[in-house]
Amino acid sequence: MQKDKIFKTILLFCIPLLVLSCSKTAGDDSPGQDANLALALITRSENGDLAITGEDRFTSLAVYIFNNDNGDLEFSELITDFTPESSASLYTKSVRVTQDKKAVYAIANYAGQSFTAAGQPVTITEQTPRSVLDALQVASATFAGNDIVMVGKKVVEMTSTAVNASIEMERLVGRLDLHVYKAAELTDDAVELVSIIFCNQVTKSNVQYQSNAMPAGDIRQTETHTPSAATLLEVVPDNTDYASRTPSDAETSFYSYQNISGATDPSGAAPDDSSTPYLLVNVKVNGAPVTYRGDLKNLAGLYDLERNKVYRIKTVVGEPQGILYLRIEVMKWDTELSEITYDNRAFTFSGTDNGANRGEVSMSDPATFSFNLTAPAGAVWAANLTNGLDFKLLSEGDYVSQGITRVTPFYIRIVPSKTFSAGADRQSRFYITVDGQKATINPNGAGGPFDDGRKYPGTETEILIKQIQ
Template sequence: MKHALKIGIWLLAALTVFSCQKERGAGAVGERDLFVSLDTRAADENVAQNDNLFRSLVFYFFTDDGTNSKTVFRSFTPGRDTYEEVFRLPVEATRAVVIANYEDSDLERTLSLTMNYDELTSLVATKLLDFQPDQLLMLGEAAVPQSGAMSIELVRLVARVDVHVFGTPELVTGRSVKVRSVQLAGQVLNTTMRPGDAGMPAAPVTRTRTKDELDYTVGVRPSEVTAATAPAARFYSFQYVPGTTAADDVPELTVVLDVDGMEMTRTCRIADAAHPDCKLLRNTIYRVLAEVKSSGISVSVDVLDWQTEESDIEWGDVSTATFECGPMTPPSTADGELTVVYDQIPGDARMQSFEFYITAPVGALWNASLTNSTDFAFSDINGGVQNGVVVAGGQPAYIRVMATSPYRQVQGADGSMTDPSTRLVISLQKAGSSDFEALLINPDLLYGSTDAHVYQIVQKEQ
């Protein structure tokens, strides 16, 4: 099933602890802003031990000839399965490559800000330690449009092997049968960084991995084995594609059993009808169903898709963002000004109320501010607003502006006496940016305003 990338609105700055924010890009000439929404979640029944999470990302953007036009590194704790950011890209950027969890596969010291496409895809990632489920290497590539939406296939570069062990009725009936260890020979520790079914590195690195002291009770195989059935052992491995020589280290399982105190060892290969040559492909789960007999072992393999081929990074042109703002009450005076008066009981004061409808872009922060915070204040900010920051999401947000002191005229710069006034400004902070920019909230210059980015509010005598 295709995963629609609908990410709930959250305050990116509050939830993310960045440990790395390296970035390289071109200047401001010939650029456009594009919004990224990233989701790596597989179907719930196929996720195990948080193997849908990532702790680091690097985005590479290339031109048609493979020249690097922008590189952005991101890392954060804890791991997550979604991410969103607005990127400012050169118009020449036509291809994107995204790598997740690069820090856990010996790539951190080889990836650079200026790397071109050929240099990046010729790299080989290597595991120096054991595979951690929440740090599995992921890779994706897609064409970058000049506008509109973009999606990218993000896949894990590992295979997952879930080993289930059962016994025949003759073996387990009346006996205590336990799995003591499961061993995977031929676990692959390096992989190419080329997208797609890229085959093996020129010099594959393999090892034998053993999970022991399991104390896993063996029973008769049920009529149906589902994801809810706990495996005796789980392994991760980079892709294995058999070569042409007999010396290839084919993935092989060895199961050691304890049958009423006596040790029994059985060996089998991970092969199925689709992969009789024992392939272990990227982004694939191999559910090994091993049934032990007194005389041997029989094996069947269910091949499951991790379903990230349907996970997308969606891009939306920030210029398509819509922002609606308008007074909920008519002007307080006949001359068309937005006015307020002071009242010692703010709830009974005459205030100006506004309603905001913010529908895009997702992940942006909207800040309501007053240019004169001495004589005016917000008496109420609610409905999608937290601490003065309106969070985008299409839900209405309300604010009310009031005077903070009894009416008095103030002296202007030219010495003239005028009514106190303030300007209401709504600013946008794009996801991933530290800057706010004023929005066009009053294009018709209503209520005496001479600036399309503000509403002018004046205090009048009660």
């Protein structure tokens, strides 16, 4: 066996595979705010098992709604307490706004982070200007799964007086899960893992949604994992056994802000020791130290590490004179809306008070409904009103207007926006959409007292809501 450290060539395979807050809008609506915007910020925490150690949670949240045309800030909110829990995986809010086009910005887990814009320190406040948000950068010397900065942005067309907008939050880091084994030809050899070094880990990122721009300056470092106890590597498992391994089975996980090389043609791409991401795996084979190197690629074959992706890496140590095999699966942290199959929607729906069951609401008697979407995993639903001027969906306490697939139900509460007037006939249609399609929440033949045996006034997909005294 060779006793000196050896740098080896790599064979690389890429395989596709009650909230406490500060709010700008406390008090009465400002003049001209005659529309309702229902927001949902989602981490997709209910989908799959890729998220670990709080990666799918909000511990702090900054939300801004700007008038997209004139830049006016119409709403902002900073949340640092998700009582009774320490964090949340979903944020919903129903906000009164003007009927102009909106630009929504959101930054999750901002508390305690180091932000700059144009080289100057920035403190996130309710009044942070849009121009600063567009230039924001964040720096982190260390990373933790329960403190990952996320960003969201969406331009919303206010096509009616009541509009829903769902925003999928984007994690600014990528995660590397290292599953380390020895090759079958080393079955009878003692292969001890000494350390794994992640080179060119990026410590600074722009805070713009879906942006590949890289900050300038000295933004790279190395991070080393050393086993807490002597670790002898197992023989690489077969594909079936390996497929059952979960993130918690990994030897270690590294985080990094995105590392984009700028190359666009895989055929001409090449690793760069000073910038592109790579791994050094240090082992002892029968006591002899050996170092192997492995360069990371994305699915396009570029030496890039992308944000909001999980790199599941099967790392196989070969003969000391051989090679290090890296089998890399690049996966999205959570399934996107466009990838969810909605053929088998499963939900329960019911009214929980007299206002809901009659379709009549007053200032003292709201309409409250229970809705629980249990399939498909990762799907988003939204409650809607056709009249957002005279009625509103509450987004406070236990009540939400949007949600994600989960085991326990959500509660939807409808209240009047204005005091009762005997001369005003105020009505609205209430309905729920899943992937933009109306759900049958009021089916015929349900044994109810309304037309065609429906439980509530209205149609199969809509419930008629009236204001009474």
